[in-house]
Amino acid sequence: xxxxxxxxxxxxxxxxxxxxxxxxxxxxxxxxxxxxxxxxxxxxxxxxxxxxxxxxxxxxxxxxxxxxxxxxxxxxxxxxxxxxxxxxxxxxxxxxxxxxxxxxxxxxxxxxxxxxxxxxxxxxxxxxxxxxxxxxxxxxxxxxxxxxxxxxxxxxxxxxxxxxxxxxxxxxxxxxxxxxxxxxxxxxxxxxxxxxxxxxxxxxxxxxxxxxxxxxxxxxxxxxxxxxxxxxxxxxxxxxxxxxxxxxxxxxxxxxxxxxxxxxxxxxxxxxxxxxxxxxxxxxxxxxxxxxxxxxxxxxxxxxxxxxxxxxxxxxxxxxxxxxxxxxxxxxxxxxxx
Numbered sequence: 484x485x486x487x488x489x490x491x492x493x494x495x496x497x498x499x500x501x502x503x504x505x506x507x508x509x510x511x512x513x514x515x516x517x518x519x520x521x522x523x524x525x526x527x528x529x530x531x532x533x534x535x536x537x538x539x540x541x542x543x544x545x546x547x548x549x550x551x552x553x554x555x556x557x558x559x560x561x562x563x564x565x566x567x568x569x570x571x572x573x574x575x576x577x578x579x580x581x582x583x584x585x586x587x588x589x590x591x592x593x594x595x596x597x598x599x600x601x602x603x604x605x606x607x608x609x610x611x612x613x614x615x616x617x618x619x620x621x622x623x624x625x626x627x628x629x630x631x632x633x634x635x636x637x638x639x640x641x642x643x644x645x646x647x648x649x650x651x652x653x654x655x656x657x658x659x660x661x662x663x664x665x666x667x668x669x670x671x672x673x674x675x676x677x678x679x680x681x682x683x684x685x686x687x688x689x690x691x692x693x694x695x696x697x698x699x700x701x702x703x704x705x706x707x708x709x710x711x712x713x714x715x716x717x718x719x720x721x722x723x724x725x726x727x728x729x730x731x732x733x734x735x736x737x738x739x740x741x742x743x744x745x746x747x748x749x750x751x752x753x754x755x756x757x758x759x760x761x762x763x764x765x766x767x768x769x770x771x772x773x774x775x776x777x778x779x780x781x782x783x784x785x786x787x788x789x790x791x792x793x794x795x796x797x798x799x800x801x802x803x804x805x806x807x808x809x810x811x812x813x814x815x816x817x818x819x820x821x
Contacts, residue, residue: 488569493562502577515585526552560663579694588652598654603689630680638737646673712766740786
């Protein structure tokens with residue numbers, strides 16, 4: 484009789500073609516055997532759904548769920564609802580797992596008593612070659628921590644390692660009352676993590692057990708678009724989450740500082756790409772209402788530099804003027820260097 488609990492592995496599949504079989508093989512080769520693999524065919528049009536069906540015939544632990552394309556968040560949500568395991572893991576369908584990925588993370592949660600465990604990742608290219616860069620945390624964040632403390636790395640350093648779903652093992656009960664915002668295109672991993680982390684501890688390691696593939700045309704390689712404003716919704720939601728939360732006052736201040744930083748960078752990048760579309764104008768205008776309300780907290784914020792506070796004031800008065808002045812300054816600096 485198998486004494487280990489069932490682990491549900493959710494694999495969201497959409498037109499991943501040649502990368503899908505190696506991904507599924509790496510899951511099948513896990514040294515932790517008591518698992519079910521939910522392959523969510525999210526409306527694939529390249530035969531990926533058939534690859535899933537064929538794999539399910541080979542290995543009874545694998546099950547295919549075919550559905551229309553509900554986006555990344557809608558697809559993962561379908562996997563969570565269908566999962567029967569005591570634990571959950573998520574794998575992108577073009578990535579690979581180290582054979583001991585599940586075994587190591589399960590041992591960590593069992594020994595620690597924490598409902599969450601996380602590992603490091605290394606990047607691979609389209610051919611599966613290892614790249615020098617990876618996904619790691621600063622030393623100060625490793626080990627056992629209040630899970631919400633990871634947001635400091637997000638707000639202070641811009642790191643998103645802690646906010647991705649795919650390098651972790653979760654107690655499935657953490658998802659019992661969590662609902663994905665299926666209107667979001669970006670921020671699919673991170674939009675639920677504050678709810679998952681709240682009130683829980685996590686054990687973090689940089690041991691590279693997950694192999695994250697970077698390729699042309701993948702979701703994370705797309706250029707800036709109006710849909711990227713979902714990231715502003717994400718950061719704005721974190722401001723709301725931490726505001727007034729007892730014991731997390733400094734994280735609330737960091738959340739405000741990061742929201743302003745991301746807002747300004749997005750506005751600059753969007754303008755550098757050309758005239759703003761109507762959709763972008765409307766999106767920035769909506770977020771600027773929130774920024775205007777946050778201006779007093781930006782001006783009193785210990786994590787916002789003095790010149791950034793002045794820039795925030797000017798931006799709230801006139802984003803277009805703020806951008807023109809920044810562009811003129813950049814042009815002068817380039818001419819001096821020439």
